[in-house]
Amino acid sequence: MIKAYIKNGIIRVVSGKKSTEYPTGAAAVSLGGKWDFENPYAYFADYNEDELSKLAASELAKLIAINDFGMESLAEFDNSRKNKVYFGKNFSISYELADTVVPCFTLTSAKELFALEILTAAMNKKPLKICENCGGYFFPSGRTDSVYCDRITDNGYSCKKIGAHRQYRRNSRANDLKKLYDKVTKHNRYLKSKGAMSAYEYNNWMNDASKKYADFKAENITSAEFEAWLLGKETPAPRTRSRNTISDYLL
């Protein structure tokens, strides 16, 4: 008998002496990919890795398209089709004492666990997302506006850690460019005061500069392009990005 205990967004799946636990939905989005924890689907006698991975891939592709992911939108989406995956299933539920009293679902198939994971994520208002680092699906384990998942990459760091560091580097680069922008503006103002630049030229430059700065902030141009423009240089040819090394991730 396979049981799933759910408490505070964490599912613990128990089969005899084996057990694994993870945040709601984390196993559903790992199907067909890499596992950072023990695969609970493998506990089920009917588990067919290929088949379930295909179902997960097609379901997740549909769920990501739901703008307002939640119980209601999920119901609307599931009820409109013949072979329902989530609703109208008879999960067997009991309340059991495991430290505190928690709902416990008795599951008979791998597909039921998949449905339970998705339903619980919807119930907890965890939207399905695509990670900006690895491109994998994920349900945020913490803040719902997070854009990086908790998967551990080949470098041994989580996407969340890599994302935080990338943001840190982006911010410090943006600060440096803002300083350069202010410095060049100040310099041009000096040139204007000395008559080396006409008021017309100066105003034109200021107009262009504020547009370029807005473009840079909106990520329409790269930091290298903005820097080259400020310095009056040719835009450098885009470099092929070298693979990040471990030291790149150390803050």
Ligand SMILES: [Zn+2]
């Ligand atoms: Zn990721």
